[in-house]
Amino acid sequence: MIIISTPVRKNKQQAEMRAAILQSARVLLTHNGIEHLSIRKVAQQIDYSPAIVYHYFNNKEEIIDALLEEDYEKIVEVVKTTAEYYSKKDFKNGIVAYIRLVTDMGAFYKNVMISDLPRILQRTSVLHKGAAQERPALEALCSDLRVCPAFANQSDADIELAAQIIWSTLFGLATRIIIEDVDKDQKERLAEQAAELILKMFR
Incomplete structure (x- = not known):
């Protein structure tokens, strides 16, 4: 049985959340354009609060940079x-x-x-x-x-x-x-x- 340590599990969860945020932003940007992208809309897309998104990105510009x-x-x-x-x-x-x-x-x-x-x-x-x-x-x-x-x-x-x-x-x-x-x-x-x-x- 392989036991995944807490730090490893946490890093994996953080990577998955970051990927979900970016994918959500990509979908929104594709359909609505850059001007209409916002942290609030990204959060709504993944059913989390904006605070979660802000934990990974300071603003929408950082999200766009990552994409x-x-x-x-x-x-x-x-x-x-x-x-x-x-x-x-x-x-x-x-x-x-x-x-x-x-x-x-x-x-x-x-x-x-x-x-x-x-x-x-x-x-x-x-x-x-x-x-x-x-x-x-x-x-x-x-x-x-x-x-x-x-x-x-x-x-x-x-x-x-x-x-x-x-x-x-x-x-x-x-x-x-x-x-x-x-x-x-x-x-x-x-x-x-x-x-x-x-x-x-x-x-």
């Missing part, structure tokens, strides 16, 4: 994979995988990425000079471009500009797929074609 951190790590991993195993086929697959990932996030991704709230923009803005030094996913995309023959003699500044344009193009496509609720087959065709068009830039 962004979770999803951003997934995006970084997808982009880094193409940087580490570069070939034209792998890069294409990386682009398709990125579009699949963010469109599967659905309205949550859209609501966060189109938000102009200053705190959100601190985490999501990618078009300013030097952004690649602050955004691991953008830097990973720059790394992809550096090993492409077409960018062999380009400066870091020009490579960053190219990465920003590619990122924004894919963001626009992904956002429209989410807004228009495009069916799975059409989404795959759009993702494949987007990848092909971007690859033509490198030939």
Whole structure:
């Protein structure tokens, strides 16, 4: 018989409660947008008092930060994979995988990425000079471009500009797929074609 010590059990319960709070916030944010998210609504969603939520997060901004951190790590991993195993086929697959990932996030991704709230923009803005030094996913995309023959003699500044344009193009496509609720087959065709068009830039 395995006896779980009280501290271990307590840590497990705390982790489960934190996960429940974040999942509740994700659902609310997806359906109602960032502006309508509140500690009170999150607490109602999980049938606890707001005091419980405040025990884990000081305000709704901390909840949003935690959600962004979770999803951003997934995006970084997808982009880094193409940087580490570069070939034209792998890069294409990386682009398709990125579009699949963010469109599967659905309205949550859209609501966060189109938000102009200053705190959100601190985490999501990618078009300013030097952004690649602050955004691991953008830097990973720059790394992809550096090993492409077409960018062999380009400066870091020009490579960053190219990465920003590619990122924004894919963001626009992904956002429209989410807004228009495009069916799975059409989404795959759009993702494949987007990848092909971007690859033509490198030939």
